[in-house]
Amino acid sequence: MVGDDATKTHNQNEKEIIDHNSPLYLHASDYPKQMHVNEVLTDKNYNDWEQEMMNLLFAKNKSGFVDGSIKRLETESEKYLPWMHCDAMIKGWLTTAMEKEIRNNVKYAKTATEIWQDLKERFGKESAPKAYELKQAMNNTRQDDTTVSAYYTRLRVLWDEMETILPTPRCSCNGCSCGLEKKLTELKEKERTYEFFIGLDDQFSVIKTQILAMKPTPKLSTVYHLVAEDDQQRMITASKKPAREVAAFQASFQGRREPTRNSQEKGWTKTEKRHRFH
Ligand SMILES: [Zn+2]
Structure with a gap:
């Protein structure tokens, strides 16, 4: 057994060798039962639970302990004990956030990664068919006369x-x-930019070309804002036109928007594909 004095010495040593930006740093307020999730893990909510837990761990700079990027340290390492403390803490966080039955099944896991992998194997959906399904849905998603923001969403x-x-x-490499x-x-952002462009309505071809010519390629959020702005500009220009033209525009606009409800659904299922970069 480790006595109180010995523990104190360990903690002091840890403070000295662990920078507070390090994933190995534990805050004084951290304790094993503190992690509160919206719903504890059951055999029905794995995907939501996994996503929420990963966000919480990421916010605490600890996601590397479950995704495998922070490897178990050798016993000789001076950071071995801090690593052990963190891993034990995360095991506490994970097991607190699950149903008792699941908790009993993972209590012999040696590390947080082992628990994470075990849960993935048991509850994780088969990812290949699902990934393929999603990719298909992306290919078939079109703006189809809806707003840029609805399409982007x-x-x-x-x-x-x-x-x-x-x-x-x-x-x-820790922290990359x-x-x-x-x-x-x-x-990934580039790929998403292309996916976004492929389904955009034809009226955006100019802004598309302009963005594609930019160097370096802007971030996806910037790309979205540029296109959304272009969309707004178009609306403003249209509303400033003389009354007769506006009426004509509105008529054609409404005519265009009329089939929106149908085409919105069509956007998900349309089998006809435009040429894709990949
Ligand atoms: Zn790296």
Whole structure:
């Protein structure tokens, strides 16, 4: 057994070697039963639970303990004990947030990663068919005369879902100083920009060309704002036109918007595909 004095010494040592920006840093207010999720894990809500828990862990700079990017340290490492303390804390957070029956099944897991993997194997949906389904849905999503923001939101939902089943790989260097994660994120944003462009209505072809010519390629959020702004500009210009033209515009506009409800649904299921970059 470790006595109180010995524990105190350990904690003091840990404070000295662990910077508070390090994932190995535990805040004085952290305790194993503190993690509150909307719903504890049952055998029916794994995907939502996993996503929420990952967000909580990420907010606490601890996601590396479950996604495998923070490896178990050797016993000789001076950071071995801090690592053990963190891992034990996260095991506490995970097990507190699950039904008793599931908790009993994971209590022999040695590390937080083992618990995470075990849950994924038991409750995680088969990801390949689901990923394929999502990719198809992305290919078939079109603006189809809806607003830019409504169209973007539909894609966003698909992208987020894809991210939970095929997450962007994490780099094994802690905190990724090598730049790999940044590169991967940029690549993903580029791919999403193209997906966004492919389903946009034809009236945006000019702004599309302009954005594609920009160097470096802007971030996805910037791309969205540029297109949304273009959309708004178009509305304003249209409303400033002389009355007769406005009436004509509105007539054609309404004519155009008329089939929106049908085409909105069609946007999800249309099998006809435009040429895609990939
Ligand atoms: Zn890295």
